[in-house]
Amino acid sequence: MTYIQGFRNPTAARHLIERIRATATAPVRVMEFCGGHTHAIMRYGLREALAPGVELLSGPGCPVCVSASADIDQAIELSLRPDMTVATFGDMIRVPGTRTSLQGARAEGGDVRVVYSALDALELARTLPERQVVMLGIGFETTAPTVAAAAAQARAEGLPNISFYSMHKLTDPAMRAILDAGEVRLNGVLGPGHVAAITGWQAWEFLPREYGVPCAVSGFEPTDILQALLALVESHAERSPRVINSYGRGVTPGGNAVAQGLMGQVFQVAAAAWRGIGVIPASGLELSEAFADLDARRRFDLPDVTEGPLDAEAALGCHCGEVLRGVTLPPDCALFGTTCTPAHPVGPCMVSAEGACAAHYRYGGETL
Amino acid sequence: MCLAVPVRIIEIKGQVGRVELGGVLRDISLALTPEAQLGDFVLVHTGFAISVLDEDEAQETLKLFAELEESWDQAEADASDDANRSKGLSASGDADASSDASDVVGETDA
Ligand code: SF4
Numbered sequence: 001m002t003y004i005q006g007f008r009n010p011t012a013a014r015h016l017i018e019r020i021r022a023t024a025t026a027p028v029r030v031m032e033f034c035g036g037h038t039h040a041i042m043r044y045g046l047r048e049a050l051a052p053g054v055e056l057l058s059g060p061g062c063p064v065c066v067s068a069s070a071d072i073d074q075a076i077e078l079s080l081r082p083d084m085t086v087a088t089f090g091d092m093i094r095v096p097g098t099r100t101s102l103q104g105a106r107a108e109g110g111d112v113r114v115v116y117s118a119l120d121a122l123e124l125a126r127t128l129p130e131r132q133v134v135m136l137g138i139g140f141e142t143t144a145p146t147v148a149a150a151a152a153q154a155r156a157e158g159l160p161n162i163s164f165y166s167m168h169k170l171t172d173p174a175m176r177a178i179l180d181a182g183e184v185r186l187n188g189v190l191g192p193g194h195v196a197a198i199t200g201w202q203a204w205e206f207l208p209r210e211y212g213v214p215c216a217v218s219g220f221e222p223t224d225i226l227q228a229l230l231a232l233v234e235s236h237a238e239r240s241p242r243v244i245n246s247y248g249r250g251v252t253p254g255g256n257a258v259a260q261g262l263m264g265q266v267f268q269v270a271a272a273a274w275r276g277i278g279v280i281p282a283s284g285l286e287l288s289e290a291f292a293d294l295d296a297r298r299r300f301d302l303p304d305v306t307e308g309p310l311d312a313e314a315a316l317g318c319h320c321g322e323v324l325r326g327v328t329l330p331p332d333c334a335l336f337g338t339t340c341t342p343a344h345p346v347g348p349c350m351v352s353a354e355g356a357c358a359a360h361y362r363y364g365g366e367t368l
Numbered sequence: 369m370c371l372a373v374p375v376r377i378i379e380i381k382g383q384v385g386r387v388e389l390g391g392v393l394r395d396i397s398l399a400l401t402p403e404a405q406l407g408d409f410v411l412v413h414t415g416f417a418i419s420v421l422d423e424d425e426a427q428e429t430l431k432l433f434a435e436l437e438e439s440w441d442q443a444e445a446d447a448s449d450d451a452n453r454s455k456g457l458s459a460s461g462d463a464d465a466s467s468d469a470s471d472v473v474g475e476t477d478a
Contacts, residue, residue, distance in 0.1 A: 003374050003409060003426075012433035036370055063369045089414065091369050117415025119397060142370040146416040149399045194370040197411060197419040223433055248425035250372075250411055256419060259400045354369060 007221035016226035017049050024053030024233040029185065031326050033175060034192035035062030035354030036220055042363035044222040054229060057184065057326035058356035060174045060277060061192055063139045064091045065324060065348040065355050068273035069312040070305040071167050072097035078134055078165070078300065079110030085128060087121035088136040090114045095348045098312040118150035125154070125162035134296045137166040142194045144168040144285055145259035148266035151287070151294050163296040166286050169272050171195050172203060173283035179211050184326045188232035190225070191217035193247040200255030201245045208241035219247040266291050275311045275348060276321025318347035323356050330360040337361060372413040374421055380406055385417060
């Protein structure tokens with residue numbers, strides 16, 4: 001792990017903090033799109049270290065937080081069918097649907113398996129030939145190509161008993177939806193580094209071009225984040241919004257062409273239901289016509305979730321939606337740290353380690 | 369969710385690369401990074417290399433940090449600065465030093 005250590009240089013971090021403070025003379029409001037950034041920012045105490053010059057707001061970049069209740073309900077229903085196995089990344093297992101979570105479904109006898117990689121779902125299908133295995137496709141552009149690669153391999157092998165339930169979402173339509181809604185004014189966006197590893201940093205040029213908002217694509221170590229924030233406050237101070245690639249070691253202008261190609265073969269862009277935000281046109285990925293036979297929605301004739309409940313927890317007083325849109329901070333939710341804790345999450349933002357509520361609860365020191 | 373960890377490829381067989389991840393040898397798919405070579409650092413996400421890390425760029429960044437460190441040392445020498453201004457960072461930095469190997473992998477997340 002020596003590779004990482006260099007990017008956690010505390011002296012460089014302190015110096016960067018000083019420079020950001022000196023540059024941000026008036027408050028600069030920055031949204032960190034990615035939940036991984038939220039987690040790192042809270043963990044290393046960067047929010048407090050930079051206040052009040054830089055105001056950091058969490059964004060929608062937590063894939064399990066934006067997965068619609070109706071999608072989870074459908075996955076639960078599938079797992080409870082006889083001869084059916086649902087494979088999922090671990091992050092999703094505790095996220096509440098309308099009635100229960102996948103973990104809850106398991107307790108009711110549902111067959112839910114946690115996989116590390118989409119390729120593990122293929123292995124499940126090989127070892128369970130008498131069962132239908134459904135792999136849940138969760139995640140943004142970072143993860144979608146890995147699921148696409150697994151689907152392509154399933155096709156190549158002719159595996160008859162695997163299909164994919166895509167809840168994959170695209171990052172830029174969500175960013176646009178938030179800015180278009182006008183609920184929150186931003187002076188900068190901390191761009192998601194691992195999404196950009198696939199899409200390329202040029203995919204974020206719409207921010208300065210169409211919205212006049214600078215974007216710094218960032219890695220996930222504290223010095224990476226601070227370097228990106230410094231670039232943002234400088235860009236803001238100079239009134240010259242642009243995209244800055246602060247994650248040069250992992251991100252190129254055009255991104256990963258192989259991954260983009262595979263994604264384009266296996267998936268096609270479609271409307272998607274975002275928990276806490278709503279249905280956004282052309283913001284998700286569904287299996288393409290060429291891969292229709294591997295589409296769980298078509299194989300099992302499942303209804304369209306864009307019609308179903310998106311965020312059942314809102315009725316319980318959860319403000320996860322506002323948190324994901326940068327409108328509310330987790331400690332402002334009346335349930336935060338009282339009714340809602342990581343052990344007993346009310347909303348999805350308290351479940352995943354990268355959910356803003358969970359990160360604030362764990363590292364914020366703002367519990368009651 | 370977009371957790372991705374930098375690891376070095378220590379063996380390649382076809383589209384499969386062997387890496388050490390949190391002290392455990394693991395096979396990862398190189399299907400998305402066919403250009404990856406033995407000895408390269410790659411970002412691994414859900415069992416796939418998603419990007420080959422650019423060594424020159426990494427060194428550039430580290431050099432910049434080293435320069436920051438130097439200029440900081442200089443500033444410290446010039447005027448003994450108050451340490452408590454960046455207490456948020458140093459406090460969690462300490463916690464980090466004591467974290468175990470699996471945690472180090474886990475929190476490179478994102
Ligand atoms: S603290 Fe819990 S109830 Fe409140 S917004 Fe966050 S997840 Fe929802």
